Amino acid sequence: MFKLTSKLALSNLIKNRSLYYPFALATCLSVAISYIFFSLTFNPHLSKMVGASAIYMVLSLGVFVVSITTTIIVFYANSFVMKNRSKELGLYGMLGLNKRHLFLMVIIELLIFAVVSTGIGVGIGLLFDQLIYAFLLKLMGLQVVLVSTFQPFVLILVVLLYVFVFFCMMISNGLHLRKFDALQMVKEKNSGEKKSRFLILQTLVGLASLIYGYYLALGVTNPMAAILIFFVAVLFVILGTYLLFNAGVTVFLQLLRKKKSYYYKPNNMISVSNLIFRMKKNAVGLATIAILSTMVLVTLSGGANIFAGGDYMQKAMFPHDISAQGKNINAEQIDQVMTEFAQEQQLPVTKKVVYEYYTMGINSRVENQLEINSREKKMMTPNTYILAVSEEAYKSMTGKSLHLEDGEVAVYRQGVKLDFGQDVQIAGQRLKVKEELKEDFIFGHLPDQMNMMIPEKIYMVMKNPSQFFTPLMEKYAVNVNYYGGMTFDIPQEKQADLKTVYQEKLSTFNTTLADDQAVYGSVTAYAKQEIKGMLGGMFFIGIFLSIVFMLGTVLIIYYKQISEGYEDRERFVILQKVGLDEKQVKQTIRKQILIVFFLPLICAFIHLIFAYHMLSLILSALGVLNTVLMLMVTLGVCAVFFISYIVVFMVTSRSYRKIISM
Incomplete structure (x- = not known):
């Protein structure tokens, strides 16, 4: 045997x-x-x-x-x-x-x-x-x-x-x-799949689940919270998608069948009847295609955006060839450690800067009234933060003078609505807005990691920020920071080799400081290479995961077309015997294929539209800060996927029509 x-x-x-x-x-x-x-x-x-x-x-x-x-x-x-x-x-x-x-x-x-x-x-x-x-x-x-x-x-x-x-x-x-x-x-x-029961109830639950998933995606404002909420929203969207394909589409088609003026036409009658039958049999498969297509779009868009936005992120985080910051230190100590290092290594310095700046989180805001986080309360990630520099630092960054007086401020804002016709109040202290700045003057001059975690930011320029913020430090969580940066006229490859000796220099310098003081810093060429490796790896993963998801999508589509071709062939033979001509058969087949085939694609694009806000927040936490570039890359990914989907449609629909015409 x-x-x-x-x-x-x-x-x-x-x-x-x-x-x-x-x-x-x-x-x-x-x-x-x-x-x-x-x-x-x-x-x-x-x-x-x-x-x-x-x-x-x-x-x-x-x-x-x-x-x-x-x-x-x-x-x-x-x-x-x-x-x-x-x-x-x-x-x-x-x-x-x-x-x-x-x-x-x-x-x-x-x-x-x-x-x-x-x-x-x-x-x-x-x-x-x-x-x-x-x-x-x-x-x-x-x-x-x-x-x-x-x-x-x-x-x-x-x-x-x-x-x-x-x-x-x-x-x-x-x-x-x-x-x-x-x-x-x-x-x-x-035999197909068993006929669904409780169609109306499934439709209502599916709509509620989908709407709630979209609500979660659109309602989140904090990038760190978005990562956790993303998975919850995905579960609700997946549940809603399956229920609506399983029941919602059938309910809609049944409503069309009750509309006599539409239904009692040969092409519409055959298409609607066949679609109802298909949805009863293939709802899970079509919903899976929609979910997998969404995964392809989200994964590839995320990976491509992370890779494309890498240079922007690196410039935002590492504006100079080497950097130095510290804990409980002053500007003179920052300048000293960098100067000594450059002299010891005989480095050709082209630029050296040391900036003092103030940062604070805003826990509540009513119009122009901003309340700073208190030192007594447990710190949480705020929705808005302020970064303030002196007019002298602003001139060093941009080469422009503002001629501010005490009590005056120039403001750059992003994601925050302020009325510049009124004074800005910080912890009850008034500041007159002399000028609204249109340019992000921090970018490329100060490392701004908070930009990746907090969506709303306010950059301020004041004549003497220490005079304004020092009295507030005892009660409020106002932080004074010092940053030093240097650029050199040597190749990037040689700069990366400085990493070890620079860390040794910082360690040696820290031994001369008090116990509660410390200086830390990085060599940009080395740090950028680490980031480039991570971003390139994530893009690589995105490409291959997209290939895997696309493989699953194409496989399901192909098998659905083949199996439905054999099943539909018998029904169309019967319809031709009762008087339907070949032209009407082809029109019906084309209409039916287009609806069934492109319904998951439309669903996937709708999911991506609602997920885009949350995706952009997550990407901002990963360093993708250029919103225009992000939108362009995402649209490009959608275009590539649409073309790929069309190619798959042409190949599989040809197999379907070949089976039908046998």
Whole structure:
């Protein structure tokens, strides 16, 4: 019997190749992507480079997500193949094969398929591993070198992963055959999904869930809170999407059916009736396409924005070649440590600055009345913060003079509404607004990490800020800060080499200070390389996760089109027999495909529109501060995805029409 089942297994794989080709493609790509991720994560060459710790953390997260996602995709493809082979397996049962024989045949099929597809997948991974490694180095801004990336440990790890996946698949297929009934399995392919119940209730719950998810996405204002709320909002949106596809669309179509003036037209009647039937059968699949498409858009938009906004973020955080700041120190000490370092290393200094500035968080605001956080209260991340500098510092930054008097202030604001016709009150103290500044004068001159965490900011220029803020320090959480920066006329590569000696200099200098004092700083070239590595790694992860999600989307779409093509063919044959001409059949098919195919895409774009506000806040916390660039990159990603979706539509709809016209 083993010989017979082996021959049947091999014959079945060849005979059902139209079902197994997409399954094989998905499996091969999943294995290849898994191998590449594992290889990069454990690559010993990558661990020796600048920014290795950040990229290792990002890649490790990517391995986890990719492994789960690819497993789900492979399982979905297997379940679809088994469902569409139910009639065939049922016929085998009618011809005399029992459950044990069928299970043995299915196991042999899956073993042959697993060996071939996993082998091809590993081969693709080995073939492209070096190229992908070079691509990652390019994104990280490192020198591209082609070195051997093969690691036997990684190969064993990937093989074991997919041995486990296919073993679980065998168990799943065995459970499917356990309830074997030949007649029932013959009918299973055309049985579809069970008719939904409580359609109106599901629709109302779906709408409420979707609206609440959108409300959460639009209502958040704090970037740090947005990261946590994002996952909660995603859960509500996913629930709402599934319920509305499962019930809401059907309810809408039923309302159209009750509208006699619209429904009782040949094309509309056939389209609406078929769409109602399709939604009952394919709601989960279409909702999954919408969710996966949204994941592609959000993941790729986030990764692309992080990478594109990297230069802007680096300039905002590191405006000079080396920086020095401190705790309980003064401007003279900052200047001293930088000057000594430049002299000791004989560095050609082109610019040196030392700035005093004041920062504070605003816990409440009523029009122009600003209340500073109290020192007694526990500090929380405020929605608004103030950064104030002297007129002298402003002139050093911009080369412009403001000619301010005591009690006067020039203000630059972002995300804050102020009435400049009235005085600004800070902790009850009035300041007259002499001028509204249109330019962000802090950018490129002072490191502004708070910009990434707090959406509303007010930059002030005063004649003597210490005179105004010093009396407030005892009661309010007003911080005085000192920043020093230097630029040198030497290449970036040599500047990165200064990192170790500069940290040694700061450590030595700190030994001369009191116990409650300390100076800390960074070498920008080295810090930028670490950030570049992290951002490039995140973009890399975004690209590959998008590929995985897109793979799942295309696979589901293809299988849906093929299965529905065979099911619809019988119905259209009947319609032609009762008088529907070929032109009307084609128009009906085109209309039906367009609605079903593009409904998930429209849904995905709507999700992205509502998620954009929250996404922008999360990206700002990661350093993406250029809002115009962010919008342009996101629109570009949407355009690329739309074109890709159209290509998939053209390919799969051609298969659908070919089946219908057979």
